[in-house]
Amino acid sequence: MAALIEIERLTKRFSGFTAVDDVSFTVDRGEVLGFLGPNGAGKSTTMRMLAGFMPPSAGTARICGADVVDQPVAAKRNLGFLPEGAPTYPEMSVTGFLAFTGRIRGFRGSELADRVAHAMALTQLEGVRLQPIETLSKGFKRRVGLAQALLHDPPVLVLDEPTDGLDPNQKHEVRELIRRMAPEKAIVISTHILEEVGAVCTRAIIIARGRVVVDAAPTVLEQSGRTLEEVFRGLTLGEAA
Amino acid sequence: MAPALIVARRELAGYFATPVAYVFIVIFLVLAGALTFTLGNFFGRGQADLIPFFSFVPWLFLFLVPALTMRLWAEERRLGTIELLLTLPLPQWQAVAGKFLAAWAFCGIALALTFPLWITVNVLGAPDNGVILSGYVGCLLVAGAYLALGAAVSALTKNQVVAFVLAVALCFVFAAAGSPVVTEFLDTRIPQLAEIARAVSVADRFGGFTRGVISARDILFFASFMGFFLFVNAVVLDHRKAD
Ligand SMILES: Nc1ncnc2c1ncn2[C@@H]1O[C@H](COP(=O)(O)OP(=O)(O)OP(=O)(O)O)[C@@H](O)[C@H]1O
Numbered sequence: 478m479a480a481l482i483e484i485e486r487l488t489k490r491f492s493g494f495t496a497v498d499d500v501s502f503t504v505d506r507g508e509v510l511g512f513l514g515p516n517g518a519g520k521s522t523t524m525r526m527l528a529g530f531m532p533p534s535a536g537t538a539r540i541c542g543a544d545v546v547d548q549p550v551a552a553k554r555n556l557g558f559l560p561e562g563a564p565t566y567p568e569m570s571v572t573g574f575l576a577f578t579g580r581i582r583g584f585r586g587s588e589l590a591d592r593v594a595h596a597m598a599l600t601q602l603e604g605v606r607l608q609p610i611e612t613l614s615k616g617f618k619r620r621v622g623l624a625q626a627l628l629h630d631p632p633v634l635v636l637d638e639p640t641d642g643l644d645p646n647q648k649h650e651v652r653e654l655i656r657r658m659a660p661e662k663a664i665v666i667s668t669h670i671l672e673e674v675g676a677v678c679t680r681a682i683i684i685a686r687g688r689v690v691v692d693a694a695p696t697v698l699e700q701s702g703r704t705l706e707e708v709f710r711g712l713t714l715g716e717a718a
Numbered sequence: 719m720a721p722a723l724i725v726a727r728r729e730l731a732g733y734f735a736t737p738v739a740y741v742f743i744v745i746f747l748v749l750a751g752a753l754t755f756t757l758g759n760f761f762g763r764g765q766a767d768l769i770p771f772f773s774f775v776p777w778l779f780l781f782l783v784p785a786l787t788m789r790l791w792a793e794e795r796r797l798g799t800i801e802l803l804l805t806l807p808l809p810q811w812q813a814v815a816g817k818f819l820a821a822w823a824f825c826g827i828a829l830a831l832t833f834p835l836w837i838t839v840n841v842l843g844a845p846d847n848g849v850i851l852s853g854y855v856g857c858l859l860v861a862g863a864y865l866a867l868g869a870a871v872s873a874l875t876k877n878q879v880v881a882f883v884l885a886v887a888l889c890f891v892f893a894a895a896g897s898p899v900v901t902e903f904l905d906t907r908i909p910q911l912a913e914i915a916r917a918v919s920v921a922d923r924f925g926g927f928t929r930g931v932i933s934a935r936d937i938l939f940f941a942s943f944m945g946f947f948l949f950v951n952a953v954v955l956d957h958r959k960a961d
Pocket residue numbers: 491496514515516517518519520521522523960961
């Protein structure tokens with residue numbers, strides 16, 4: 478069976494420059510891919526194309542076999558996506574917002590209520606369930622975005638900096654959550670926290686200036702006696718120079 | 719429920735969660751009332767109908783509807799929620815339709831809140847309520863036409879001021895196209911254009927409704943006007959959503 482996420486020669490050009498350049502990889506069930514790279518490397522752009530938001534300039538992306546450009550709805554049904562910055566509708570309450578995304582995903586009645594409650598339990602949002610999202614702190618807002626991505630228990634998760642702005646306890650919780658879900662799903666997370674990669678990822682891709690420079694297990698990267706940070710600096714500073 | 723209706727429901731609740739709804743409704747009611755009673759000479763005419771009111775509504779909508787539509791897509795872009803909305807499993811046109819329906823329903827609510835005028839004419843005289851109803855239908859269709867146009871413009875630009883000015887200007891073109899100033903000018907120079915101007919004039923079509931004439935051709939005109947600009951909206955959104 479084909480991998481849950483298949484990216485082939487994905488390229489995105491913005492007037493004149495290439496933000497994502499010929500990126501290919503696949504992610505299978507059970508894999509957690511850490512997507513690393515300096516600011517502006519093209520991580521979010523790749524994820525936006527994978528989520529079917531940004532049309533690629535060239536190349537294809539498939540989720541569970543469905544092409545994100547040709548069969549967008551089928552692809553998105555199997556996807557939980559946390560966009561960069563975890564955008565949410567500020568005037569809505571936490572439950573209101575989660576119920577909205579749940580309804581669009583086709584849940585009704587008691588199943589909808591169960592899904593919303595379960596997603597809030599996973600991200601520890603019960604204490605603020607009726608609060609308008611705009612009055613929440615940054616970390617809670619991010620957890621609302623995360624809850625939205627987990628609500629329908631999708632086979633594919635694409636999370637753009639899921640732990641950014643979370644306190645150490647919450648970071649730990651989210652990593653535990655990802656580890657627990659990992660066996661049944663294909664997960665891509667982008668992050669700037671390198672120890673997170675060692676902690677939850679089965680594989681790491683480092684991209685610099687839109688190109689994949691490394692695709693290997695974190696343990697393999699660290700084998701040569703260097704820390705992940707040294708590897709990262711060596712690869713990305715060299716590229717930028 | 720269709721995804722478009724779920725989106726519409728969320729949007730409509732969003733209007734009332736912010737001051738937008740209340741400011742819009744209050745301004746609309748105050749202006750509609752003031753114009754009807756002063757310029758429209760509501761009492762002095764000695765006629766039990768809502769003609770003075772209906773003659774001002776399209777002009778009020780000319781400014782108020784673009785104020786509503788300018789933020790339609792710009793706000794989603796500013797908050798980044800466009801990325802969330804358009805990565806949910808719904809066809810893009812359903813998101814477009816949902817936003818339009820919410821704004822249209824909202825205009826319907828604002829129109830419905832002018833019911834005291836209707837009560838007044840019924841207390842003071844014996845108006846033809848069928849004609850009044852058809853006038854209201856006409857108002858709603860004008861609002862829908864302006865909304866569809868304004869929404870398409872707002873998908874085009876991130877800048878809310880640009881969206882507002884452009885939408886007012888374009889709505890004005892369709893409002894004024896059939897006015898004597900325009901058509902007489904065109905008649906003397908380019909008669910074919912004068913025909914087209916009359917055919918696309920929102921104000922001319924609306925005139926029929928205020929006289930109680932609901933013709934299939936006028937309904938078809940408004941339906942295709944809205945359909946066309948909603949289609950433009952979907953196409954433009956598809957091209958510019960990620961810019
Ligand atoms: N809509 C756009 N128009 C033009 N350029 C863009 C657009 N979106 C992104 N870019 C450019 O593409 C490049 C990659 O951006 P991207 O957001 O993917 O980086 P990133 O790897 O996610 O960085 P960060 O770690 O800061 O989140 C950047 O140089 C950015 O300026």
